[in-house]
Amino acid sequence: MPYLGELSALSAAFLWGGTVILFEEVGKRVGALVTNTGRILIGLMLLCLTLWIQKGVFFPVFADSNQVLWLGLSGIVGLAIGDGALFSALVILGSRRSTLLLSLAPPITTILAWMFLHEHLRWIALTGILLTVFGIFWVVLESNPAEPVRGSKIKGIGLGILAALGQAVGMIFVKYGFRSDIDALSATILRMAPAAVLLVLITLRQGKIGVLGQMFRRRKLSLALVVGSIIGPFLGVWLSIVAVKHTQAGIASTLLSTVPIMVIPPMILIYGIRPSPRALIGTAVAMLGIALIFLR
Numbered sequence: 231m232p233y234l235g236e237l238s239a240l241s242a243a244f245l246w247g248g249t250v251i252l253f254e255e256v257g258k259r260v261g262a263l264v265t266n267t268g269r270i271l272i273g274l275m276l277l278c279l280t281l282w283i284q285k286g287v288f289f290p291v292f293a294d295s296n297q298v299l300w301l302g303l304s305g306i307v308g309l310a311i312g313d314g315a316l317f318s319a320l321v322i323l324g325s326r327r328s329t330l331l332l333s334l335a336p337p338i339t340t341i342l343a344w345m346f347l348h349e350h351l352r353w354i355a356l357t358g359i360l361l362t363v364f365g366i367f368w369v370v371l372e373s374n375p376a377e378p379v380r381g382s383k384i385k386g387i388g389l390g391i392l393a394a395l396g397q398a399v400g401m402i403f404v405k406y407g408f409r410s411d412i413d414a415l416s417a418t419i420l421r422m423a424p425a426a427v428l429l430v431l432i433t434l435r436q437g438k439i440g441v442l443g444q445m446f447r448r449r450k451l452s453l454a455l456v457v458g459s460i461i462g463p464f465l466g467v468w469l470s471i472v473a474v475k476h477t478q479a480g481i482a483s484t485l486l487s488t489v490p491i492m493v494i495p496p497m498i499l500i501y502g503i504r505p506s507p508r509a510l511i512g513t514a515v516a517m518l519g520i521a522l523i524f525l526r
Contacts, residue, residue: 236481242466242469250320315396325497336362347479414475480523
């Protein structure tokens with residue numbers, strides 16, 4: 231199918247744009263770690279069930295050691311560390327600022343792909359990187375009473391940058407995992423399973439496993455988590471792996487980073503927050519930079 235990777239990336243970004251607000255609200259009530267652990271566990275169960283329906287096995291035992299290593303590392307770096315940082319940033323900065331910081335992932339991915347995957351940078355890509363970084367920080371550093379900061383803004387920005395770095399490094403590791411052939415569903419499970427194990431261990435160590443159980447017993451929270459997990463870790467992450475498999479890492483990361491655009495309509499509908507002129511200009515500049523990276 232022509233442009234399968236590109237269309238999958240845009241579809242994943244659309245789905246993620248709808249889930250960030252759900253996860254922001256859940257995170258405010260039970261914390262970022264518990265939210266991330268719960269959504270990964272639900273997403274993994276749904277993916278394994280789908281694999282069983284397709285191939286009669288719950289786990290891709292047919293994968294080779296190279297795939298297990300690189301896809302597992304991708305999950306730990308991208309889903310456990312990167313997404314964990316993102317959910318903490320969501321609680322501090324809110325949906326719009328956090329997703330804009332996540333848009334740093336394409337420039338980072340492009341640089342890493344140039345270094346490790348030999349995807350060469352042209353002047354147009356370098357221009358795009360500069361525009362993206364400028365546009366993002368132009369918006370993030372704005373003071374907006376309608377979107378209060380809960381805690382340290384510097385800490386929130388640092389967590390957002392860490393989330394972008396985790397996503398970028400995770401993309402490179404996924405590319406290494408696809409050096410030998412494997413279907414996208416199996417690759418997604420191999421990526422998510424180690425992240426789920428790590429998150430459960432951290433949740434146990436921090437004594438929050440009881441909070442995780444309580445969350446599933448609270449009707450509104452569990453419903454929001456299940457819906458968000460179906461849209462995000464199940465469909466969204468699966469589509470993102472399809473994107474990485476069928477197009478270049480930099481292009482996939484670029485299109486996946488359009489979440490800040492996707493999140494604006496639900497923010498207007500749910501919270502009645504209308505972006506300021508500065509926010510619109512900064513978002514437009516960042517998206518222009520991302521488009522230039524795409525055209526490289």
